[in-house]
Amino acid sequence: MLSRLPPKVQKAIIGQWILYEVLESHRATLQGTGHGAVWDALTGRVLEHTSLEFENPNDKQTVEDYLICLLGHVDTFPPPKSTAVVCSQIKSELRAAVAGYRQAPEDPLLRDFHTALEVTKEFYRLARIEIPASMMRGVTFEAGWAESRPHAYPAPHQLGGLSTLSPRALYVKVGLTLLPLLLDWKTRLAVPYVLLHELVSHAFVGPWTPGVRAQADADAFFAEGWMDTVAFQVHNNVMDGGLALGSFGSRFGHESECLISARSLHDARYASGEPPQAYAARDLGRETANRVLDTFKRLPETRLDPLNAFWRLSAALNTSALAQLNRRSLVLKLGPPLKRCKLSQAPPVVEALREWDASSRAGTNNQDAWDVALSFARTVDP
Numbered sequence: 001m002l003s004r005l006p007p008k009v010q011k012a013i014i015g016q017w018i019l020y021e022v023l024e025s026h027r028a029t030l031q032g033t034g035h036g037a038v039w040d041a042l043t044g045r046v047l048e049h050t051s052l053e054f055e056n057p058n059d060k061q062t063v064e065d066y067l068i069c070l071l072g073h074v075d076t077f078p079p080p081k082s083t084a085v086v087c088s089q090i091k092s093e094l095r096a097a098v099a100g101y102r103q104a105p106e107d108p109l110l111r112d113f114h115t116a117l118e119v120t121k122e123f124y125r126l127a128r129i130e131i132p133a134s135m136m137r138g139v140t141f142e143a144g145w146a147e148s149r150p151h152a153y154p155a156p157h158q159l160g161g162l163s164t165l166s167p168r169a170l171y172v173k174v175g176l177t178l179l180p181l182l183l184d185w186k187t188r189l190a191v192p193y194v195l196l197h198e199l200v201s202h203a204f205v206g207p208w209t210p211g212v213r214a215q216a217d218a219d220a221f222f223a224e225g226w227m228d229t230v231a232f233q234v235h236n237n238v239m240d241g242g243l244a245l246g247s248f249g250s251r252f253g254h255e256s257e258c259l260i261s262a263r264s265l266h267d268a269r270y271a272s273g274e275p276p277q278a279y280a281a282r283d284l285g286r287e288t289a290n291r292v293l294d295t296f297k298r299l300p301e302t303r304l305d306p307l308n309a310f311w312r313l314s315a316a317l318n319t320s321a322l323a324q325l326n327r328r329s330l331v332l333k334l335g336p337p338l339k340r341c342k343l344s345q346a347p348p349v350v351e352a353l354r355e356w357d358a359s360s361r362a363g364t365n366n367q368d369a370w371d372v373a374l375s376f377a378r379t380v381d382p
């Protein structure tokens with residue numbers, strides 16, 4: 001939660017979050033009419049004031065009062081005559097946004113976290129895994145801040161996620177690390193994807209046995225490649241108004257922009273970089289996931305809703321008692337035979353997928369889903 005952060009960090013995050021929300025909605029108009037420099041100058045004012053406060057913080061001043069000062073600093077910008085009308089509109093929208101925050105202060109990161117958590121529960125429900133209320137209550141959020149890049153991907157997004165599983169109970173803390181002075185619009189739009197990656201891939205990893213599940217590190221092939229692919233599909237289903245999860249999109253807002261920003265961060269996770277093994281492992285996980293989905297698209301029993309079949313398999317494998325090492329070796333065993341395979345000469349893994357699908361449909365609870373997933377894994381990787 002933001003309240004645990006130093007006041008200067010809270011001010012930087014809240015101030016930029018609220019003000020950019022308004023400024024960004026006018027960017028295209030100003031740039032399109034040749035007034036990009038005016039837009040740059042207005043946003044420059046926000047950044048200038050944020051940096052000043054960050055370097056010489058006044059910790060006695062509340063976030064609410066700080067926002068008034070920030071507004072005052074933007075207000076002193078003298079707009080060129082030709083943009084006087086639009087600039088005064090922007091300023092009045094900024095005043096309204098700050099007044100709205102002062103009336104009902106809300107932590108925007110916590111709000112997105114709660115939405116992402118609900119999306120994740122619904123994703124697992126659609127995939128036939130019910131997350132018990134006690135586990136939902138055990139997922140907490142903590143915002144953090146850093147001075148340097150929280151990840152090494154070749155992407156401009158300045159944020160990172162980290163899930164910490166409790167060693168004794170089925171609790172998990174989802175952390176989001178931001179660089180306070182670099183909370184630009186692109187980064188803000190990637191917040192839902194980073195949260196969904198943490199929640200879909202890591203927060204509910206199995207086995208759901210206290211003391212056991214926290215012992216292994218997340219595997220790059222499965223958790224960072226395969227399940228990240230699932231998290232990205234979930235994100236995109238939310239943001240493009242998909243049938244399954246589209247009703248959540250408006251709660252994050254800026255859906256089409258989120259799609260673009262998340263896409264570039266997702267792709268950057270798989271571009272080659274340092275260390276090369278980590279990229280290769282993620283990439284192989286993603287490729288295998290896509291081949292499984294592709295197979296479901298072609299099989300007669302799953303082609304009507306291939307994504308649901310793929311989500312069912314992924315959710316069951318991720319929450320089951322399968323060890324991380326076995327999840328990794330499953331990725332390695334499934335990938336090659338599914339590459340350009342002909343269903344007429346189906347390799348044994350395709351038969352295993354069909355058997356899994358039939359048994360999975362007959363299941364009625366989590367245990368059934370896990371049993372079927374484990375027996376599928378044993379068939380593919382004896």
Ligand SMILES: [Zn+2]
Nearest residue numbers: 201202223224
């Ligand atoms: Zn991860």
